[in-house]
Amino acid sequence: MAQLTMVKALNLALREALLEDNRTLIIGEDVGPDEGVFRVTEGLWKEFGENRVIDTPVAESAIAGLAVGLCMNGFKPICEMQFSGFGYHAFHQIENHVARFRNRTRGRYTMSMVIRMPYGAGIRAIEHHSESREAIWAHLPGLKVVIPSGPRNARALLRASILDPDPVIFYEPKASYRAFREEVPDEPETMPIGKAQVVRSGSDLTIVSYGASMRPTLDAAEELAEEHGIDAEVIDLLTVAPMDSETINASVRKTGRAVIVHEAPRSCGPGAEVISRIVESSLMYLEAPIKRVTGYDLTMPFFALEKYYMPDVKKVVSAAREVVSF
């Protein structure tokens, strides 16, 4: 086992994929000799060459559209959008084709590809480099949206996403790229896509989160226990689409109360879907309204103000206490 950052863990998963399956390709901007602007593809071009790790012109729609054709001709492209904010150039190819070719051709052509995008605030990046728009991707039928929160699940979920026969938007919380290390096994491992994880067992309320928001959420759970006598159960969604209703509902039926934490704007964010799943199945178990601790319905501010905009420990603790004392 090694202590790896998320970047190193992602690199490990990519290397495993390139080694095990000759059909895999990495396609993106500056992924080759430059090793990716976040170094996620470090060493891969050197080891596997320019026909497996391919630099593209500055053309995001082309990255996704060419990947469609490559899939049909028997390859497994792992695409990179350099920042999630540039992924919108590819939105039309992803919505109109990547997400649809299986259904359109009744399975004759399938899109086994991964589109990786660094997302989220917290690294003092310039405009357009800090948004969370996972809800938009999650709304598209035919796409899966996977969001790791730490090095170990990042490696396992990226591996699972690459192996998945269907297209996956793999949204990487860049604030967590190098923030901490975890034990990551040498042996390849996967985690199931579509399954949330209870990462802290508790009885007083359920806190659901994912991505970079997991860290303030877990810190808040500690503070709630130590300073307020509140025992929170914390769920890491890991997959935003398809969402794991079963794990969420099992927890809320136990605790009767819920708080959802995400950086994405509140209205029509993934938290709205979590609440809908709870209300559909477990309404009579609820003891209090459900609170969302999220970004505001605003464009992410330039980084001078970003910390005020993001969910933090104080906001989560406050929401949890409100819900528990209802």
Place this chain on the structure above:
Amino acid sequence: MPREKIKLDMKLESLSILDSEGNVDEALDPKLSDADLRRLFKAMVTARRFDERLLKLQRQGRIGTYGPCLGQEAASLGPAFVLQKDDWLVPSFRETAAMLWRGWPMDKIILWWGGNEEGSSVPEGVNDLPICVPVASQVLHAGGVAWGCKLKGTQNVAIGFCGDGGTSEGDFHEGMNCAGVYQLPLVMVIQNNHWAISLPREKQTAAKTIAQKAAAYGFDGIQVDGNDILAMVSATQEAVAKARAGGGPTLIEAVTYRIGVHTTADDPKKYRTEEQVECWKPKDPLVRFWKYLKKRKVLDEKARDLIEEEATADINAAIERAEGYQPDPAAPFQHCFATMPPYLKTQLNEFHAYMAENGEGEPETGSDARELTRNH
């Protein structure tokens, strides 16, 4: 530094071989065998009659909105003729003649225009992509399959199609640029039929020709008389041979004309005159091909009558088969993902319950769907 002209070494040429009177430039004649010429003629007649019939089906409410190919048969058939079975053909939606040549059953095409995904489930053994609606998005798919051929080292090629309107889309630019950068084995055929719904060719781009756009991407362009089956074959043969040999992409501009409507939801009288259309009718690809074949004694009236009879019979049989098809209302649930996720399964159960309760009746959507398509 002196002021000088920058010399580009890309080629930009124009080509025509078979004129409107059926005369051939012997020096440029691709010298197809009589057997191939007969097959091509039969394919062109069949495509023409099939197209006419699809228009009728739409007017009878038996299929939905239809985009006819009248007058543009040679522009897609010529390139398709050149391909091997394991090459790739990537259409937009006005390449019916090419699709039939490649082995798409007529009933499948009828099903597509009749609103069934069955119509885009590509037949086994046909290395094509289905009809593509979002304009020019298929340019990138064609680039992607071509790239796959190059990476595999199989010497296969891809032919992609797009219209004059499509060349204004960003995906065309990105696709052509990548084709040049990666030297993809891609032949891009632009069907310049002079109209993008109501926008005439001269308002689509200030460039004098579409073929010259290849120069911006670092490869050769050729402007071909798109109604000339021999020129389309010849130009494509050259481009395909070059691509197979590792020589990279070519842009072929097929100059043709949209004699008919953009789709059956369109009224061209609002933006063009009868006179404009009339002057293209003598240039019809089928008329000139017939004149040529008769002159060369490759075919006679009797042979033609037989071809027409067979086309009619084939089309009738295909319509019957297509109209016998019953789509399964629950099928979309099975084709979203390889494995149905739990929440989708929940919805499928809901759907089954709804279907069981409402029996055989049509859903009451609250509007007359046929009225909607008429006004669209």
